[in-house]
Amino acid sequence: MLTAASSSSRKNQGKEKVVVHSRMSPCHHSSSNKQQTKPSSHNISCARRTGQHIRVRATKHLTTHNAGGDSAAKDSAVDPCVNSQGVHSIIQNLRDLGFGEDMTYDEYLCCLKHLPDAPPRVDTSRKLRLGSAQLCNIFECHALYRIKAYKLSQGVSKSDMEDDKWKEDYPPSVLKEMGYFLSFEKDGTLDWSFHTDHCYLAQLDDYQRLVPHNYFNKHGDIVYEKWDEYRQFFHSYEIEQEYVDYCAELSEKLKWIEDYVTIERPLWGAISTRAAYQALKIASGFSRISGDLAYTGYYELVSSMTFDICWYKELDSVHFEIWKRVANQKKCFRDALDEVCKLDKFPLRQDRMRYALDNDCSAIENEFYVCTAGITDEVPEDKAKEMIAVAVKELREKPKWYEQYVKRKIQIARDIGLIPVPKVSAPRVDETTILVLFSQWTILLI
Template sequence: MEQSSLIASCSSSRSGDEQSCSQDCGKIAQDEDEGGHSGKKTGIDAIEEHKQEEGSASGHVQALLDMDAETVTEKILYFSKRLNFDTPACGDYHPEYDQEQLNQLGEQLALYRIRAYELTVDRKLAELSDENLKLEYPASKLYDNGFFEYYEESLEWYFDPERCTSARFDNYQRLVLHGYRGYLDWDFYSSILNTYEEDVAYVQYFEEVANKTKWIEDYLGDSKIEWERIRSLALMQALEIAAGFPNVSPLLVTYGFQEYINSIKRGCYSKGLDGLYFEIWKRVAKEKVSTSMSFKEALLEIDMKDMFPSRSCEIKYDLENNLGRSPIKKFVSSSLEHLSVQTSDDKARQLIREVIRGSVSKPLYYLDYARRKLDIADDIELIPKGMQAFNRHTQFRSKYYDKY
């Protein structure tokens, strides 16, 4: 891939909705000393250390913001050239399996399907070792049942038939997630032939990118020109971080960066909405204020007090439009009408958050696809034990994945 095409790919915006993938995943390891005393700081020491860390982070962000456009462009080009553009030779000869090899592979894949299916009906993993399954499902039973391929209809994954005919692929590369789970670009994701190690590297890479560039969320409401400058700074950081992850291809560095930006935008779209809707409901609902207000009166008061600066454009649109279009009012009227006037403030706010979460579409990106695929590979013991431990060193696993 040429450098110019890389930068063009980095700088262009993909269409489509976004899902939040930006998470604060920094944790400080605290070991005990030889005397058994914890290294964890408490009280004043901990507070001072936290202040120093915040000050250091703030200073780093300011240093980035002080960079001129020419310097940023030069650094983007410099870090781009450091990416690992060495791709495996696609012309290597990989023979097709003969019938005996296909049968052996079929038996192997059948055990993974059976293990996955049995786990869905609450069988214990300890009962589902290869040895136990081979006793319960001898080769003749596997053949008679078509290697249990029909189990894949009830699972969220399958083994790609075409990849099962060639020795070029390993079983992890043959594993494909079904496309009906909400993945934004499933056709592309399912075509990626990452190995287990490469997907682990991809997840770890974007965890670090999210951690190091979280600061850009504070600038999402800026003008388009200013936001493009902020985005360029984040791209510069992402490319610099990529040098430490040679297993992540330049294509996925650039493609994944745009998906990451989209996810931040999507995640921040609903930020603060719960507070706005709560304040409207509190003013309009009887008994929540001394005198209940109309929707427009409540919104006008919130606007005059500038309670939600990041939502000022939406508020003014609702107040000033004369065409009967009122997105905020429509949401409040249709989604919050079930709230009783006797509902406590805490309960009301919780319910409002749940309604917002349910109303905001959340497409899944390749980061979600890779995380889920890694988890599945671990769960069905597709990967040797040592490699499974490698995956568990990543800071996001299933608890950050919304299961269906």
Template sequence: MVHEDNNNLATSEHDDGAINTMIMEKNVEEANLITQELNDLGLGEDISTDKFRGYLCQLPQERDSPVDISTQLNFDQLDAQNELHELYRVKYYKLEEVLMCFENDGTLDSVDDEVLWEVLKCFDYTFVWYFHPEYCKLAALVDYQRLVIKNYGCMYANWDRYHMYFNTYDVEKQYAKYYVELSKKLKWGKVSNRGLYQAVKIATGFPKITAKLAYLGFHMSFRDAMKEVYELNRFPVRQQKMKYVLEINDCSQWEAEVAEDEVLGLIAEAVKKLARKSGRPSCAVQPK
């Protein structure tokens, strides 16, 4: 009986190994076919590993010392900062004059700032951006670095990761330009090393874009590219996994697998469609 069980176990393991081999061969076959189609279309750019490393070395290094998140403001400094942030809010409301309750009262300029602030506290929800309460405690940050966009219902991809970079205004402005350029030149919507290599090459044209930001910019379109792949229904081995990832809005595990996968995942049909589209507008955090 034991001998028979061992034989069954060995047979099962052999079958599993054979299935895995077949899946891998199918994946590689699909990748080779689509890579060839992509090359025939003349879209994208084949960049060798050595050239990629060269481009990577051209990017600026991350800050020699990370942002100090241990030193906090004292009580007096916090009070002064809170007063300043209140003034920001009041100035915003006076500038926009968007509140219905003041439409019949003329301009908000006639209202005392302290009174106005007390009245407008309940309208804080109208702000799309807010000063992160934890970041407001950190002495090393400037107000721009404390600003965080609201993420209603996980609306934005990479939200948790991006706002912790504490980028300055100059870096953010250049990142937006880089992402526009990235969208123009990576229209083919792929999720592969080939795409990452070209993203890094593009980043060399923006002196403030580090390797970390270049990598993030590439992966911010990851979900959209995956959706293109899924809708083509050309990869039966992965169809169910892609459907699940798209439904739960969490591509983190899939991204890790793609990074180690031999399959390039270059979808030529998506390429043809995306190549006819203009580059979409960019922002620091792309909506999902």
């Protein structure tokens, strides 16, 4: 049984994660809590503004860190001069490849009408009365969830806690005496909490009250930039699970736009509209994805792709090529960089390499030695390439979006028994496979 002494002894043993409140992104305009009885003017105008808004979000990564020209993101900005004929040609090529969707405005509205309305907005004025039996019961249930999470973190198996006998050690009087074990949330023992503001809202269930903590990563960046927005979506478990499935399908079917997210207008506006229409069509295959959630998934997918291109893509290959020349050919860093630059194989990084060669190599050289630290002469090239790729991603930690927030929330909820763990179903066998097997079986009998 946990005691006051055991609780206080952990106060200085918390994780290095600091709960923080994030500023809301000015570019994000999802409002999933607003009830809609028909496609709102906000949603209707989304298609018109898709290219512009995503362009702002994508360009933000490219321009924020370009001062002085020596940034990993500097090389990624592509600024082709594209005339209307060029736009038409590329869009036609996308049509031929089956990328994106063509929709008239009326078809767009029809597609939007088939999406479900966003859930009714939670009435935050309806609060549980302090000291009421219902609120006390909520506090007691939350305390038991915290205890279970703590025990699991200490190595107690889930099977040992399935019978709930351990709860007998924690009657309501003990839970109240221990402050409902809220210290677990405050001292870093848990990386989640039942948010204080949410506990008093009468319309929420415990899943909606559950909030993964926000924190600063090792680089000093906030992990969930829109954490304060995410926690107030108040979506049900069923909606959020479906959102994860929607994002998975979105990532698979819209992978093609990765080659275009850094292209400037007017081409990007036309491409992003096709992609946004495709996202809506994908969303129409789900029963709980509203127009707002459909666009949230799309915008954040573009942000994720843009981040990868700006900070990761080709950079590992550049450092690997430099490493081969420094380690195997014993060239100095500058000569190796010059040779790799002249290969002209890495268009996203060419400008940065040229800038370093013309001005100052120190920043990219320091980055190189960070990425190749620990790679000795005995390390095979394929292993060295893997190590460099990992190190490049550690230079700047990728922010997390609503999809990652929901995944973490669902995992927490399953671990503590707030929602059921899905049963593993048998692999589905389609009709064609059954017919083939039946034919083979018939032949064997003959």
